[in-house]
Amino acid sequence: MLKQRRFLIETLTAIGLIAAPFVLPHLGFAPNTVNRILVWGLFGLGFDILFGFTGLLSFGQSAFYGTGGFVAAYLLTRAGFGNVLVALIIGMVAAAATGYLVGLIALRRTGIYFAMITVAIAQVFFFVEFNPLSDFTGGENGLPGVPTPSFNLGFTTLHFTNGWSLYQFIALCYFVGVIIALRIVRSPVGAIFSAIRDNPLRATAVGHNIHGYKLTAFVIAAAYAGFAGGLLGVLQAFMPPDAFTFDTSGQLVMQTAIGGRGTLFGPLVGATVWLFLQDFLQSALGLGAAWKLVLGVVFVLLVCFLRGGIIGGLADLYRLASGKRGQTEAETETEDSGATQQPAPAPLQAKEVEHPAYSGPILKARGLTKRYGGLVANSDIDFSVNQGELRGIIGPNGAGKSTFFKMLTCEIAPTSGQIVFEGRDITGLKVTDVCQLGLTKSYQVNQLFTGLTVRQNLTIAALAELRGKFRLDLFRKLSSVKGLTEQVEHTLALVNLARRADTPVSELAYGEKRRLEIGLALATSPRLLLLDEPLAGMSPRERVETVKLLKSIARGRTMIVIDHDMDSLFELVERVTVLQEGRVLVSGTPEEIKTNAAVQEAYLGGVHGEIAA
Amino acid sequence: MISWPNLVSQLFNGLALGALLALISSGLTIIYGTLGVLNLAHGAMFMIGGYAGFVAYQYTESFIIAVIAGSLFVMLLGVAMERVIIRHFYHRPHEDQLLVTFGLGICFVEIIRLIFSSQSQLVPPPAIFQGITNLGFMFYPTYRLAVVGIVAIALGALFIILYRTRLGMIVRAGIEDSVMVDSLGINVYRVFMVVFGIGAMAAGFAGIVNAPVVSLTPGIGDDILVQTFVVVVIGGVGSFPGAILGGLIAGEIISVTSMFNPGYAYVMLFAVMTLVLVVRPHGLLGVQGRE
Numbered sequence: 009m010l011k012q013r014r015f016l017i018e019t020l021t022a023i024g025l026i027a028a029p030f031v032l033p034h035l036g037f038a039p040n041t042v043n044r045i046l047v048w049g050l051f052g053l054g055f056d057i058l059f060g061f062t063g064l065l066s067f068g069q070s071a072f073y074g075t076g077g078f079v080a081a082y083l084l085t086r087a088g089f090g091n092v093l094v095a096l097i098i099g100m101v102a103a104a105a106t107g108y109l110v111g112l113i114a115l116r117r118t119g120i121y122f123a124m125i126t127v128a129i130a131q132v133f134f135f136v137e138f139n140p141l142s143d144f145t146g147g148e149n150g151l152p153g154v155p156t157p158s159f160n161l162g163f164t165t166l167h168f169t170n171g172w173s174l175y176q177f178i179a180l181c182y183f184v185g186v187i188i189a190l191r192i193v194r195s196p197v198g199a200i201f202s203a204i205r206d207n208p209l210r211a212t213a214v215g216h217n218i219h220g221y222k223l224t225a226f227v228i229a230a231a232y233a234g235f236a237g238g239l240l241g242v243l244q245a246f247m248p249p250d251a252f253t254f255d256t257s258g259q260l261v262m263q264t265a266i267g268g269r270g271t272l273f274g275p276l277v278g279a280t281v282w283l284f285l286q287d288f289l290q291s292a293l294g295l296g297a298a299w300k301l302v303l304g305v306v307f308v309l310l311v312c313f314l315r316g317g318i319i320g321g322l323a324d325l326y327r328l329a330s331g332k333r334g335q336t337e338a339e340t341e342t343e344d345s346g347a348t349q350q351p352a353p354a355p356l357q358a359k360e361v362e363h364p365a366y367s368g369p370i371l372k373a374r375g376l377t378k379r380y381g382g383l384v385a386n387s388d389i390d391f392s393v394n395q396g397e398l399r400g401i402i403g404p405n406g407a408g409k410s411t412f413f414k415m416l417t418c419e420i421a422p423t424s425g426q427i428v429f430e431g432r433d434i435t436g437l438k439v440t441d442v443c444q445l446g447l448t449k450s451y452q453v454n455q456l457f458t459g460l461t462v463r464q465n466l467t468i469a470a471l472a473e474l475r476g477k478f479r480l481d482l483f484r485k486l487s488s489v490k491g492l493t494e495q496v497e498h499t500l501a502l503v504n505l506a507r508r509a510d511t512p513v514s515e516l517a518y519g520e521k522r523r524l525e526i527g528l529a530l531a532t533s534p535r536l537l538l539l540d541e542p543l544a545g546m547s548p549r550e551r552v553e554t555v556k557l558l559k560s561i562a563r564g565r566t567m568i569v570i571d572h573d574m575d576s577l578f579e580l581v582e583r584v585t586v587l588q589e590g591r592v593l594v595s596g597t598p599e600e601i602k603t604n605a606a607v608q609e610a611y612l613g614g615v616h617g618e619i620a621a
Numbered sequence: 622m623i624s625w626p627n628l629v630s631q632l633f634n635g636l637a638l639g640a641l642l643a644l645i646s647s648g649l650t651i652i653y654g655t656l657g658v659l660n661l662a663h664g665a666m667f668m669i670g671g672y673a674g675f676v677a678y679q680y681t682e683s684f685i686i687a688v689i690a691g692s693l694f695v696m697l698l699g700v701a702m703e704r705v706i707i708r709h710f711y712h713r714p715h716e717d718q719l720l721v722t723f724g725l726g727i728c729f730v731e732i733i734r735l736i737f738s739s740q741s742q743l744v745p746p747p748a749i750f751q752g753i754t755n756l757g758f759m760f761y762p763t764y765r766l767a768v769v770g771i772v773a774i775a776l777g778a779l780f781i782i783l784y785r786t787r788l789g790m791i792v793r794a795g796i797e798d799s800v801m802v803d804s805l806g807i808n809v810y811r812v813f814m815v816v817f818g819i820g821a822m823a824a825g826f827a828g829i830v831n832a833p834v835v836s837l838t839p840g841i842g843d844d845i846l847v848q849t850f851v852v853v854v855i856g857g858v859g860s861f862p863g864a865i866l867g868g869l870i871a872g873e874i875i876s877v878t879s880m881f882n883p884g885y886a887y888v889m890l891f892a893v894m895t896l897v898l899v900v901r902p903h904g905l906l907g908v909q910g911r912e
Contacts, residue, residue, distance in 0.1 A: 046888060059716070063714075063716065065715075065716045065719055065720075067723075107851040113895050113898060113899075116898050116899070116902050117898070117902060120653070120659040120713050120715055120719065120858070121854065121858065123659065123715075123719055124659070124850035124851075124853065124854055124895070125850075125854060125898070127846075127847055128847055128850055128851050128854070128891055128894060129891065131844075131847045131887055131891075132887045132888055132890075132891040134887075135884055135885075135886070135887040135888065136884075138884065138886075139882070139883075139884020139885070140884055140885065254843065254847070258723065258727070261720070261723065262723075262724070262727075265720050297731075297734060298731070298735055300727070300731045301728060301731035301732060301734075301735060304724055304725075304727040304728040305728055307720075307724040307727075308706075308721060308725060308728060309716060311720045311724060312706065312709065312721065315713075315717065400702065400787055448736075573877055592670045594826070
């Protein structure tokens with residue numbers, strides 16, 4: 009679909025747009041219909057970045073479509089502004105600014121809350137346009153008399169008036185829109201967008217400020233909507249007030265889902281189907297008002313049975329036909345380094361130490377306590393780990409080991425107590441910032457970006473370390489991020505997944521997923537790595553391999569490992585801390601722990617009376 | 622102009638609208654809380670309740686039968702919808718659930734438009750509630766007063782179902798922790814079906830009760846759906862008391878603002894929602910951790 013050669017999609021788009029005026033009339037498309045399809049397609053480019061790539065389903069895009077449209081139309085009609093293109097761009101900026109403000113509110117919540125808030129926002133804009141601002145927007149009359157663009161080139165004047173002449177202008181706008189959208193989805197930011205869609209929790213944990221990136225996607229979508237709204241006015245020579253209605257948002261959502269989300273071209277395909285069917289059903293079949301019902305039914309069926317929409321369905325067919333599987337997707341199109349295969353990697357270096365002078369224990373926790381209501385998960389834990397140490401933590405189920413880890417990485421805030429990482433108090437920091445400082449963990453239950461390939465997964469983690477938690481390099485190619493390829497390849501080799509690099513996560517075996525889980529944490533180059541049950545669920549053979557893997561990654565970094573497999577753990581670590589009922593029971597070398605009576609009591613005769621597997 | 626009787630009458634209007642919104646939002650919120658599905662066709666359920674009642678009224682001329690028929694029809698529609706379609710979406714992402722219910726909502730609206738056209742239809746209030754009542758200090762349409770009472774009774778019934786029955790206990794437990802309920806050996810899928818039916822019925826009931834106040838059009842549910850969202854965001858998703866509180870707040874805001882300028886009703890509603898989101902992101906009575 010969106011892959012293979014450089015500029016392939018750009019070239020194909022250009023060819024398609026140039027060919028359209030020669031082909032489409034024979035298929036019964038009037039130029040005006042084609043122009044409307046392009047406006048919807050442009051509107052949808054931004055929306056697909058928001059919904060298809062970032063996973064944020066907004067039902068409020070009409071607010072920005074209308075804002076951009078009316079700002080541009082007002083400038084061109086009432087304010088006597090002459091330059092159509094500049095007016096469109098001002099409209100786009102106004103919509104983007106509105107999007108920023110609205111995003112600040114709507115993105116306070118996620119999931120269905122986000123959807124509900126966007127619906128409410130769209131409705132507010134509709135009413136504001138009709139009432140308080142009707143002096144500027146013409147209320148229910150809209151703004152008539154929007155001029156068409158003309159460009160004075162000195163020797164001649166290009167005037168795009170209507171029909172196929174206006175098509176040239178709109179098609180050019182759409183083409184520029186496609187190029188920009190492709191750059192964005194192929195940039196590091198685009199990669200992080202899909203990480204947010206797949207697993208926002210992990211995207212946060214590997215060190216990305218996902219709120220900032222979500223807001224970015226929201227503003228991008230608003231900007232596209234604003235520009236498209238302006239074009240609608242130009243196209244119709246009239247800015248219709250119904251651009252602001254909820255129906256506009258709904259139609260955009262439906263067209264995108266019909267065409268195929270996450271493809272950029274889905275909205276264009278969806279709009280084509282929509283406008284064609286509307287025309288066909290109304291005039292050819294004489295269905296009258298029932299056309300919308302037919303489209304609604306088509307839409308529901310597509311959502312039920314063809315999640316990827318028309319483009320997704322075609323892509324599946326193509327893959328079935330050609331027998332290819334597990335192809336790389338466009339959004340993280342890394343430079344193909346297959347030809348320049350790296351030699352066996354040296355052990356991955358941990359992040360540069362910020363204060364090289366610091367030489368005390370890398371991590372110190374004092375009086376760490378976590379209460380959930382009356383339940384005390386952790387109580388007054390004092391804990392200290394030295395630089396380069398390999399520490400194990402064991403304890404019966406419910407001893408509070410995972411809670412302890414979550415507090416150390418600042419995923420949850422302690423009720424009381426203090427955590428010091430490399431001499432710096434990190435209590436109360438966010439998990440993203442802590443990861444950026446060089447402390448992260450792998451999860452007990454896999455937290456992977458399930459829709460992406462192994463390489464893409466590691467790329468996302470490595471990007472956090474190489475680019476910091478937030479950066480707007482929207483037009484940079486992923487392959488030009490310094491050190492990214494090396495770091496990803498190193499990690500791939502280290503967790504022994506190099507041969508599976510381009511396999512989607514969903515097709516990995518469990519043991520491989522487990523190794524990728526560790527790889528995700530590792531790719532952020534932490535100086536202190538916490539591993540929550542890295543051996544859980546593995547077969548004995550996989551355990552032996554993973555212990556070997558852990559030993560190799562322990563070189564040059566500090567690690568703390570929780571596991572129930574004591575044989576493996578005791579072989580791996582230098583010291584062991586035993587937790588029981590939220591407290592530190594005892595600490596010592598594996599030998600001391602093995603023979604410690606209190607530990608045996610805790611596991612065999614204690615309150616829990618269970619033997620950990 | 623603004624006068625005391627005018628203000629009081631708007632406050633009453635707000636109470637009636639608020640009670641209706643509370644009932645509709647309760648339906649939406651218990652469905653979401655239990656099944657994890659936000660039903661974007663909930664507004665269409667409200668609308669269909671009105672039309673089903675309208676049809677029943679035309680045949681029987683009895684308002685009570687209209688109310689019963691309207692509610693039951695929507696309940697059955699909800700059950701059918703859950704059985705045939707929603708059921709297959711429990712394990713799909715939220716976006717897909719939103720898309721499919723949104724699409725269903727459009728289908729419902731268009732079906733009604735095909736059958737009844739876009740013209741508005743009227744259901745007269747029952748004979749005993751016709752006319753106006755002298756409240757001593759002002760006159761007020763009797764049926765609107767009755768709406769408050771009728772909806773209060775419905776909310777009471779819903780309260781009893783939720784807090785005094787075994788089903789309600791499961792529903793409330795499911796809102797707290799659906800995985801846990803699942804593992805207790807309760808047939809969650811049957812519960813889901815019943816909850817979807819009850820939730821839809823709440824909307825349908827509100828739809829027919831509201832029909833004599835405003836005339837019926839196929840698009841009547843769209844506005845209500847948006848208002849319901851605001852109610853749920855203000856009150857907190859999954860909270861029955863939150864839906865009631867949010868409903869009353871939203872109803873009063875819309876009514877009182879409309880007295881000055883109807884154009885600002887949504888702006889005010891939105892301003893309050895924003896305020897709640899900033900101060901209490903999980904809603905006034907919502908519980909943290911539920912997304």
